[in-house]
Amino acid sequence: MGQAMTRRDFVRASVGLGVGTAVAICDPSRAAAEAPHPEGEVKLEWRNRQPGMRYRQLGRTGFMVSEIVCGGDPIAPDNYRHVEVAIEMGLNYLDTSPAYGDGASERGYAAVIQGSKRDRVFVATKIDPFSPNRYQAYLEVFRALSASEQAEILREASDDVRERGATVPDYFNHYFTGQMRQIEEGALATAVEKRYGSKIDRQRVYTETIRRSIEGSLQRLGTDHVDLMLCPHGAASPAELEIPEIHEAFEKLRQQGKVRYLGVSAHNDPARVIQTALRTGVYSMAMVAYNIMNHRYVAPMIEEAHGRDFGVIAMKTAQAVFYPDRSTRLVPEKAALLDQSVAGDWNLHQKAYVWALSNPHLSAAISNMVDERQVRENLAVVRAAS
Numbered sequence: 001m002g003q004a005m006t007r008r009d010f011v012r013a014s015v016g017l018g019v020g021t022a023v024a025i026c027d028p029s030r031a032a033a034e035a036p037h038p039e040g041e042v043k044l045e046w047r048n049r050q051p052g053m054r055y056r057q058l059g060r061t062g063f064m065v066s067e068i069v070c071g072g073d074p075i076a077p078d079n080y081r082h083v084e085v086a087i088e089m090g091l092n093y094l095d096t097s098p099a100y101g102d103g104a105s106e107r108g109y110a111a112v113i114q115g116s117k118r119d120r121v122f123v124a125t126k127i128d129p130f131s132p133n134r135y136q137a138y139l140e141v142f143r144a145l146s147a148s149e150q151a152e153i154l155r156e157a158s159d160d161v162r163e164r165g166a167t168v169p170d171y172f173n174h175y176f177t178g179q180m181r182q183i184e185e186g187a188l189a190t191a192v193e194k195r196y197g198s199k200i201d202r203q204r205v206y207t208e209t210i211r212r213s214i215e216g217s218l219q220r221l222g223t224d225h226v227d228l229m230l231c232p233h234g235a236a237s238p239a240e241l242e243i244p245e246i247h248e249a250f251e252k253l254r255q256q257g258k259v260r261y262l263g264v265s266a267h268n269d270p271a272r273v274i275q276t277a278l279r280t281g282v283y284s285m286a287m288v289a290y291n292i293m294n295h296r297y298v299a300p301m302i303e304e305a306h307g308r309d310f311g312v313i314a315m316k317t318a319q320a321v322f323y324p325d326r327s328t329r330l331v332p333e334k335a336a337l338l339d340q341s342v343a344g345d346w347n348l349h350q351k352a353y354v355w356a357l358s359n360p361h362l363s364a365a366i367s368n369m370v371d372e373r374q375v376r377e378n379l380a381v382v383r384a385a386s
Helices: 030-034 081-088 100-113 115-120 130-143 147-164 179-199 202-221 238-242 244-255 270-280 295-307 332-341 348-357 372-383
Strands: 055-057 063-066 068-070 093-095 122-126 226-230 259-266 285-289 311-315 364-367
Touching (some): 081 100, 100 122, 100 202, 130 238, 147 179, 179 238, 270 295, 285 295, 295 311
Parallel strands (some): 068 093, 285 311
Antiparallel strands (some): 055 063
């Protein structure tokens, strides 16, 4: 074929599921969130504990994280002072990735955590090159196949997406341009890997990618370790979590003291991503899309995860009611649903966090705060009832 698969190569999932009814919102259950888990053996780890902030346990890591954590996309060496304000208010978890500003986010956080300040926060970074490297490696294999083999692979990939219901509108939600392409590429790579996994240089594509990514992140962050390594970053398919080289690379990095726990982030198919992460037994947490539009698909898995000492951080809680790629344009019916579901004189971003954190099984919600005004607005949500 000589080209990456096109959208018409896929049969769109057309499951007839409508928008769920508005969810009744209750006050966040601090007692439920902080209650001992069934296993009762996780050692809690506190950092930057402030009397005005609420904290919840991040699964088996034992990290007691602020109910709102700091997204790294807006952070840069010339835009980090508001993060220091957030830390003074009790925030204690910083999320970043090499992808954010081509490393600018990690360099910005380096200024925040220098010296003794490192011990005040949990730092999480991601393995950004993982999914595109995997897809490109298997695309080369795919292009070398016969026309009949390619057709069979495309059928398997299409069936996978349809059977998972990954593109059902309320579940998919369309958060960013290229999101559908990401699902398609992940499905294609998974279908090729099942048959031809030995045809790629797995050491280079997987193990070396992870090692180089972490070493680069540590250098930019100015630290000798991160508390969490999220791999894949933006999982394109739940199957990516079961790649043994991820687990092996993590274990080696853990033994070297460079990372402490393994997590995953995912916009797509969040329920199955959590389910798969639980099945591996290697992952300790997931950061997934969870909001008022997809909650009926995802909430049951968040509850199961909580019962198994697995932490879940919600992302895209507010983005779900806006048009893609951080647009300021609201989708009227979605915005109305959120507005009507949360009482109080909050703006829509605040209402999204209030809504998400009313789920006592959730560990936290992430917020991409760009300045001090947003810090004070968004952290007010988790300080109001303290």
